[in-house]
Amino acid sequence: xxxxxxxxxxxxxxxxxxxxxxxxxxxxxxxxxxxxxxxxxxxxxxxxxxxxxxxxxxxxxxxxxxxxxxxxxxxxxxxxxxxxxxxxxxxxxxxxxxxxxxxxxxxxxxxxxxxxxxxxxxxxxxxxxxxxxxxxxxxxxxxxxxxxxxxxxxxxxxxxxxxx
Numbered sequence: 001x002x003x004x005x006x007x008x009x010x011x012x013x014x015x016x017x018x019x020x021x022x023x024x025x026x027x028x029x030x031x032x033x034x035x036x037x038x039x040x041x042x043x044x045x046x047x048x049x050x051x052x053x054x055x056x057x058x059x060x061x062x063x064x065x066x067x068x069x070x071x072x073x074x075x076x077x078x079x080x081x082x083x084x085x086x087x088x089x090x091x092x093x094x095x096x097x098x099x100x101x102x103x104x105x106x107x108x109x110x111x112x113x114x115x116x117x118x119x120x121x122x123x124x125x126x127x128x129x130x131x132x133x134x135x136x137x138x139x140x141x142x143x144x145x146x147x148x149x150x151x152x153x154x155x156x157x158x159x160x161x162x163x164x
Contacts, residue, residue: 001049004030008040009050016053064114066141068121070128071107073100073136079109082132086111089131091124107138 087095094112115121
């Protein structure tokens with residue numbers, strides 16, 4: 001990586017615009033062509049420095065009012081396969097393996113789903129359970145949304161409908 005790559009990462013780490021030419025801003029700031037921006041990002045992806053480009057949505061503005069974290073108790077010898085399968089599900093936005101606390105918290109796989117309502121979320125979770133063959137799970141629904149502000153403070157979101 002050179003200094004242009006480092007600056008390119010700084011310019012794109014918080015996202016790119018949803019526009020016809022999303023790399024134009026970075027190209028102008030770096031005084032290079034849009035083609036070079038794309039080529040550099042491609043090399044950073046190939047090198048594993050950039051893991052992926054994705055889209056972040058505001059679930060509430062998209063009428064996805066039920067945000068569910070599902071914690072699963074998966075046998076250790078099955079966690080890699082089940083975790084990979086759940087991560088591939090179009091219903092799952094996040095999938096993580098976590099350590100358990102023996103005797104206190106036996107859940108080692110965490111998934112997140114954003115759904116229209118709680119009933120929809122519960123139906124989708126039940127389908128994931130059947131497909132994975134994992135019956136030991138808990139569904140934890142969000143009750144309030146918090147946002148990190150530019151100052152670094154975390155405070156309640158001011159959008160309507162954030163409480164469930």
